[in-house]
Amino acid sequence: MVRVCIVGAGVAGCTAASALHHALGSSGALELVVLEASARVGGRVKHAGAGLRCGGELGATWVHGKRGNPIYPIVHAATNGSTLQQQSWQMPVAIYHGRRVDPQFVAHVLEDVEAIIDRAVSKGAGIQGVRSVGEFLDAEWKAQGQRDDHEGEHESSETSHVLKDCIYQRRKRLECSISACDSLNDLRLDQYREYDRLDDNHSRNSAPMETFLHGMLAPLLPETVRLETRVTQVQRCGAESQDGAPLLVKAWDARAGASVSYLADFCIFTASLGVMKAEGERIFEPPLPPKKLQAIRRLGFGTVDKVLIEFEHESDPVKGELPQSAFLLGTPASAEEGHAPDTDKYAWLFDYAPLVYMDRPASGFLRGEMWLSGTTAREMEAKDDEHVFRAVQAYLHALAPLAYPKVRSIARSRWFSDPNFGGSYSYNAIESDGSDFETLAEPLPCLPPHDVNRPCILFAGEATHRSFYSTMHGAFASGEREAKRLLGLLARTADVAN
Structure with missing residues (x-):
C-alpha cells in the first residue's frame, strides 16, 4: 500500500489525483488523500x-491553443465538444472625449504595437543592454513615432500623437x-x-470550467478530498x-476545529507560488534548500482580477449596437465640462481604463468583463462591493456614446487578498x-534511514x-x-524488490 498526500485541489492536484487513481485505484494499492484549504475544489x-x-469565470477562462495543449482534449471530451467555443477577436472601439476614434x-x-510585441518575443533574447519588456517596447515605440513623423504616415497633429x-x-x-x-518593466x-x-486557437467553455475537474474527481471516494483542511507543515522524517x-x-x-496529521510515502505539493512566497520558508521541515527558496523569491507572481458585469437586459435586444470590446482614452467629455466628479472618486478605475469585453x-443574459492587474487590481480588492459596483457604472457611462444597459449586479475576484x-x-x-x-x-x-535516492516530496502547479x-494547461x-x-x-522499487 502506497500512501500519497496531495496538497491542493486545483488543476494540478486534481490531475495528479485522477492519474494516480486511474493507475492504482482498482488494485487497492493506493491510499490517497487530497487536502484543500478552501471550501471548494x-x-x-x-x-x-x-x-x-x-454566469462567467472569475479565474482561469481560456483554453489557450489546440495544437499541443494537453488540456484541450480533456475539456473537449468532458463537454462532448458542445460548449467549447473558439473565440474570434474584433477590433476594439476607442472612445475619446465622448466620440468614437476612427476605427482605421x-x-x-x-x-504597430502588436508588431513591436512580436519583435520583443522573437528578438528580445538577442538584444544587449535592454533588460525588461517595457524598456524594449518604449524604445521601439519612440522609434516608431519618429519614423511616422518623418514619413508623414499619420496625421501629425497634437491630438493624433x-x-x-x-x-x-x-x-x-x-x-x-x-x-x-504590475508593469512590463x-x-x-x-x-x-x-x-x-502554441497556436491562435483560443477557446472559452460556455459551461463552468470546473466541470471537467469534478469529472476527474468523480471516480474517487468521497472522503478522498478533505476541504477546509489547511496544511501547516510537511515534515520529512528520519529515524x-x-x-x-x-x-x-x-x-x-x-x-472539525482540530489539528490532523497524515503519514505518507509521497506528498505532491501544488500550492500556488503566492503561498510558497508567503509560507515556503516555514511550512517545510527541514527547510527547503537555498536554491529552491531563491527560485521562489526570484520568480514573479502577480495579480489579475476580473469584474463580471450582469446587465438589466436579458434576452431582449440591447438598444443600439454594442461592440465586442471598448476602452476609454483620456478624460471623459463630461469631466472636461466639470460634470463628472466620478473620475476623481473612482480614479483607480478611470486611470487604468480597462477594456470592456x-x-x-x-444563458442568454448579456455579460460584460473587465480585467484589472497589478496595483489597480489590489486596490479594487480593498474596496467594498457597493463602491466597485458604482465605479463600474460610472466607467460604462463614461464610454458614451456607447449605450450600455443599466448594470444589475457584478461579481469580482480577489486573488491577491485570498491567503490560499x-x-x-x-x-x-x-x-x-x-x-x-x-x-x-x-x-x-527522503531523509535517512529511508532511501535518500528516492524523492518523497514532489512539486506541481503552473509555476513549475x-x-x-x-x-x-501548465x-x-x-x-x-x-x-x-x-x-x-x-515501478522501479517493484523491479528492485523482484
Missing part, C-alpha cells in the same frame, strides 16, 4: 456561481493583465520567449518516523529565468512548468508529470 478555476445569472486609426496603431500614445499605454496594460505583472526581456504560445513513513503532513481541519453566453493564493499566476521577472521554474519543480529526497507557466501538465514521476518510482 478548483483552485484558480472558479465560476461566478448562481448569484450571477449570466485605432487598427493601424494597434497593428496623444491618441496614439493613449492606445499604446492601454495595450501595454492589457499585456500586463496577460502576463500578470518587471518582465524580463530575454526570457519573454520562454512561454510557448523518528512513525510506521515507517518518510513523511508526516500536519494540517488544521476547520470543519461583451458577451452573450448560452496570494495572487493569480507566475511570470518571468527581471531577476529570474526559465531555470527557476524547473528548480521549483525539483523533488526533495517552464514553457506553460501561468496557464491552466498546471494540468505539471500534475500529470508528477503522477508519472511517482508511478515510475513505484
Whole structure:
C-alpha cells in the first residue's frame, strides 16, 4: 500500500489525483488523500456561481491553443465538444472625449504595437543592454513615432500623437493583465520567449470550467478530498518516523476545529507560488534548500482580477449596437465640462481604463468583463462591493456614446487578498529565468534511514512548468508529470524488490 498526500485541489492536484487513481485505484494499492484549504475544489478555476445569472469565470477562462495543449482534449471530451467555443477577436472601439476614434486609426496603431510585441518575443533574447519588456517596447515605440513623423504616415497633429500614445499605454496594460505583472518593466526581456504560445486557437467553455475537474474527481471516494483542511507543515522524517513513513503532513481541519496529521510515502505539493512566497520558508521541515527558496523569491507572481458585469437586459435586444470590446482614452467629455466628479472618486478605475469585453453566453443574459492587474487590481480588492459596483457604472457611462444597459449586479475576484493564493499566476521577472521554474519543480529526497535516492516530496502547479507557466494547461501538465514521476518510482522499487 502506497500512501500519497496531495496538497491542493486545483488543476494540478486534481490531475495528479485522477492519474494516480486511474493507475492504482482498482488494485487497492493506493491510499490517497487530497487536502484543500478552501471550501471548494478548483483552485484558480472558479465560476461566478448562481448569484450571477449570466454566469462567467472569475479565474482561469481560456483554453489557450489546440495544437499541443494537453488540456484541450480533456475539456473537449468532458463537454462532448458542445460548449467549447473558439473565440474570434474584433477590433476594439476607442472612445475619446465622448466620440468614437476612427476605427482605421485605432487598427493601424494597434497593428504597430502588436508588431513591436512580436519583435520583443522573437528578438528580445538577442538584444544587449535592454533588460525588461517595457524598456524594449518604449524604445521601439519612440522609434516608431519618429519614423511616422518623418514619413508623414499619420496625421501629425497634437491630438493624433496623444491618441496614439493613449492606445499604446492601454495595450501595454492589457499585456500586463496577460502576463500578470504590475508593469512590463518587471518582465524580463530575454526570457519573454520562454512561454510557448502554441497556436491562435483560443477557446472559452460556455459551461463552468470546473466541470471537467469534478469529472476527474468523480471516480474517487468521497472522503478522498478533505476541504477546509489547511496544511501547516510537511515534515520529512528520519529515524523518528512513525510506521515507517518518510513523511508526516500536519494540517488544521476547520470543519472539525482540530489539528490532523497524515503519514505518507509521497506528498505532491501544488500550492500556488503566492503561498510558497508567503509560507515556503516555514511550512517545510527541514527547510527547503537555498536554491529552491531563491527560485521562489526570484520568480514573479502577480495579480489579475476580473469584474463580471450582469446587465438589466436579458434576452431582449440591447438598444443600439454594442461592440465586442471598448476602452476609454483620456478624460471623459463630461469631466472636461466639470460634470463628472466620478473620475476623481473612482480614479483607480478611470486611470487604468480597462477594456470592456461583451458577451452573450448560452444563458442568454448579456455579460460584460473587465480585467484589472497589478496595483489597480489590489486596490479594487480593498474596496467594498457597493463602491466597485458604482465605479463600474460610472466607467460604462463614461464610454458614451456607447449605450450600455443599466448594470444589475457584478461579481469580482480577489486573488491577491485570498491567503490560499496570494495572487493569480507566475511570470518571468527581471531577476529570474526559465531555470527557476524547473528548480521549483525539483523533488526533495527522503531523509535517512529511508532511501535518500528516492524523492518523497514532489512539486506541481503552473509555476513549475517552464514553457506553460501561468496557464491552466501548465498546471494540468505539471500534475500529470508528477503522477508519472511517482508511478515510475513505484515501478522501479517493484523491479528492485523482484
